[in-house]
Amino acid sequence: MNAFLHQLASGAALGGVYAIMALALVMIYQATQLVNFAQGEMAMFSTYFAWKLTDLGWPYWRAFAVTVVVSFLGGVLIERVVVRPFAKAPVLASVIVFIGLSLIFNALAGWLYGYSVTDFPTPFDGPPWFGQRAMSAHESGSILVSLAVLMLVYAFFRFTPLGLAMRAAAQNPTSSRLVGIRVGWMLAIGWGLAAAIGAIAGMMAAPIVYLDPNMMAGVLLYAFAGAVLGGIDNPFGAAFGGFAVGVTENLMGAYVVGSEVKLSVALAIIVGVLVWRPSGLFGRRLVARV
Amino acid sequence: MSGAILEVRGLNAFYGPIQALFGLDFAVEEGGATALLGANGAGKTTTLRALSGLIRRQGDIRLGGKPIAGLSTEAIARLGVAHVPDGRGTFTELTVEENLRLGAYVRSDRRGVRRDFERVFGYFPRLAERRRQQAGTLSGGEQQMLAISRALLMRPALLMLDEPSFGLAPMVVAEIFRILAAINRDEGVSMLIVEQNASLALDLADRAVLIETGRAAMSGPSQTRGADDAVRRSYLGY
Numbered sequence: 009m010n011a012f013l014h015q016l017a018s019g020a021a022l023g024g025v026y027a028i029m030a031l032a033l034v035m036i037y038q039a040t041q042l043v044n045f046a047q048g049e050m051a052m053f054s055t056y057f058a059w060k061l062t063d064l065g066w067p068y069w070r071a072f073a074v075t076v077v078v079s080f081l082g083g084v085l086i087e088r089v090v091v092r093p094f095a096k097a098p099v100l101a102s103v104i105v106f107i108g109l110s111l112i113f114n115a116l117a118g119w120l121y122g123y124s125v126t127d128f129p130t131p132f133d134g135p136p137w138f139g140q141r142a143m144s145a146h147e148s149g150s151i152l153v154s155l156a157v158l159m160l161v162y163a164f165f166r167f168t169p170l171g172l173a174m175r176a177a178a179q180n181p182t183s184s185r186l187v188g189i190r191v192g193w194m195l196a197i198g199w200g201l202a203a204a205i206g207a208i209a210g211m212m213a214a215p216i217v218y219l220d221p222n223m224m225a226g227v228l229l230y231a232f233a234g235a236v237l238g239g240i241d242n243p244f245g246a247a248f249g250g251f252a253v254g255v256t257e258n259l260m261g262a263y264v265v266g267s268e269v270k271l272s273v274a275l276a277i278i279v280g281v282l283v284w285r286p287s288g289l290f291g292r293r294l295v296a297r298v
Numbered sequence: 299m300s301g302a303i304l305e306v307r308g309l310n311a312f313y314g315p316i317q318a319l320f321g322l323d324f325a326v327e328e329g330g331a332t333a334l335l336g337a338n339g340a341g342k343t344t345t346l347r348a349l350s351g352l353i354r355r356q357g358d359i360r361l362g363g364k365p366i367a368g369l370s371t372e373a374i375a376r377l378g379v380a381h382v383p384d385g386r387g388t389f390t391e392l393t394v395e396e397n398l399r400l401g402a403y404v405r406s407d408r409r410g411v412r413r414d415f416e417r418v419f420g421y422f423p424r425l426a427e428r429r430r431q432q433a434g435t436l437s438g439g440e441q442q443m444l445a446i447s448r449a450l451l452m453r454p455a456l457l458m459l460d461e462p463s464f465g466l467a468p469m470v471v472a473e474i475f476r477i478l479a480a481i482n483r484d485e486g487v488s489m490l491i492v493e494q495n496a497s498l499a500l501d502l503a504d505r506a507v508l509i510e511t512g513r514a515a516m517s518g519p520s521q522t523r524g525a526d527d528a529v530r531r532s533y534l535g536y
C-alpha cells in the first residue's frame with residue numbers, strides 16, 4: 009500500500025511539472041496555433057542557468073527568482089528576434105524554426121556545461137513533510153509550486169487588464185488593435201511567460217530527472233501528451249491532463265509495462281486521444297452564433 | 299484651425315498590389331457626422347480600413363489637425379479613433395463585460411470609465427442584463443450594440459461605423475440609429491458612418507460623400523436636393 013502511494017506521489021510530482029509545461033505550450037498555441045517544440049530545450053537551458061547561479065554560491069531562492077526573470081526576458085527576446093520574422097510564413101517554416109531553436113539550445117548547453125549528468129539542488133530537502141514517507145519533501149514542495157504557478161497564471165489572465173488584453177489579442181488581433189492593444193507585444197509577453205513557466209518546470213524537474221542537456225526531451229513529450237489529453241485550447245484542461253499523464257505514466261511504469269517503455273505510454277495517449285476525441289477531454293466546443 | 303476633426307486629402311489605399319482607393323477627399327466636422335455612401339464594392343469599408351491603418355495607404359489624413367497617415371492602427375486608436383468594423387469585431391469568446399473593458403483598455407481614468415459603463419448601459423439596457431454572458435451568444439442586434447458601446451468606452455474623438463444596420467431587423471435598426479443620433483447631437487461625438495441604407499444615413503449626417511469605384515463621385519452637405527438626387531441616380535437606381 010505504501011509503495012503504491014509512493015508511486016502515486018512521485019507521479020503527481022512529475023505530473024505537476026508536466027502540467028505547467030503543458031500550460032506554457034497552450035499559451036503559445038492559443039495565440040499562434042503553433043506548438044513550440046523548443047519549449048523543453050528553453051526550459052533546460054534556464055535550468056542550467058539556475059544551476060550555474062547556485063554553483064556560484066547564490067542562495068536557492070535568489071537563483072530561482074533571477075532565473076525566472078531572465079527566462080522571461082529571454083522568451084520575449086526570442087519572440088522578437090527569431091519567431092517574429094516568420095509570423096506570416098507557412099506553418100512548416102515556424103516548425104523548422106522551433107526545431108532549429110531546440111537544437112541550438114541543446115548544443116549550447118552541451119558546449120557550455122558538458123553532457124555529463126549533474127545533481128540539481130532542491131529547496132525542499134530534509135525529512136518528508138507527511139509522516140508516511142510516501143512522498144519526499146521535494147515531491148511535496150514541487151507539487152505546491154506547480155499548483156501555485158497554475159493559480160497565479162489563472163489570476164493573471166482572469167483578473168488583470170494585461171491578461172485580458174493578451175486573451176483578446178490571441179482571439180481577435182484586428183479588433184484588439186482597433187481598441188489600441190499592441191498585439192505584437194502581447195505575443196512577445198506570452199513567449200516570456202511561457203519561458204518563465206518552463207524555467208520553473210525545469211527547476212522542479214531537475215532534482216528528480218537530474219540535470220543534463222537532454223533532461224527535458226521526455227518532459228516535453230509528456231507535457232504535450234497532457235495538453236492533447238486535456239485539450240490544447242483549454243489551459244486548465246491541459247494542466248489537468250499533465251497531472252493525469254504524470255500519475256498514469258508512473259503507475260504504468262511501476263506496475264504494468266516497466267520503466268523502459270513508459271515513454272511510449274505518452275505516445276499511446278496522444279494517438280489514442282486524437283482518434284477518440286480530437287479536441288481533448290476539456291477541449292472547447294465553441295459556443296458561438298454564426 | 300478649421301472646424302474639422304478629420305480631414306482627408308488624396309487618399310489612396312491598396313490591397314497588396316491592387317489599388318482600391320484613388321485620391322479621396324472629404325472631411326468630418328467637429329461634432330458633425332459624415333455619411334459615406336456607395337454601391338457594393340465601391341470602397342466604403344476600404345476607406346475606414348485605410349483611415350485606421352489596417353491596410354497600406356497614402357495621402358494626407360489629419361485628426362484634429364495632426365497627421366496620422368504614418369501611424370500604426372494601435373496608435374491611431376489611442377488617439378481616439380474608434381472603428382466599429384464591418385462584422386462588428388466581437389470578441390466572441392469573452393463576456394460582454396470583458397468586451398467593454400477592452401474598449402477602455404488604454405484609459406487610466408477609472409472613475410470616467412465607470413461613468414461610461416453606466417452611460418452605455420443606459421443606452422443599451424440589454425447589455426447590462428447580459429454582462430456576464432459570452433458575447434458570441436448575443437443576437438446580431440445585441441452584438442452591434444456591444445460594438446458601439448465598446449467604441450464609446452474609448453471616449454472617441456471620432457467614431458467610425460461600418461454598416462451598423464447590416465443584417466438587422468428594421469425595429470432594431472431604428473433603435474440603434476435613434477441612439478446614434480443622440481450620441482452625435484447630445485454628446486457631440488463626431489461620426490463617420492458607412493451605410494447601405496442611404497436615407498437613414500442622410501437623416502443622421504450633416505455631410506455626405508458618395509464613392510464610386512474608389513473615387514469620390516460627389517460630396518457636400520447632406521440635406522440639399524442635389525445630394526439626394528445624385529445619391530438616387532448613381533446608387534439607389536432611380
Ligand SMILES: Nc1ncnc2c1ncn2[C@@H]1O[C@H](COP(=O)(O)OP(=O)(O)OP(=O)(O)O)[C@@H](O)[C@H]1O
Nearest residue numbers: 313316318336337338339340341342343344345494
Ligand atoms: N481583402 C481584400 N483583398 C483584396 N481586395 C479587396 C479586399 N477587400 C475588398 N477588396 C476590394 O476592394 C474594393 C472595395 O471593397 P469594399 O469592401 O471597400 O467595398 P464596400 O464599399 O465596403 O462594399 P460593401 O457595400 O459590399 O460592403 C472591392 O473591389 C473589393 O473587391
Ligand SMILES: [Mg+2]
Nearest residue numbers: 342343344384
Ligand atoms: Mg463594406
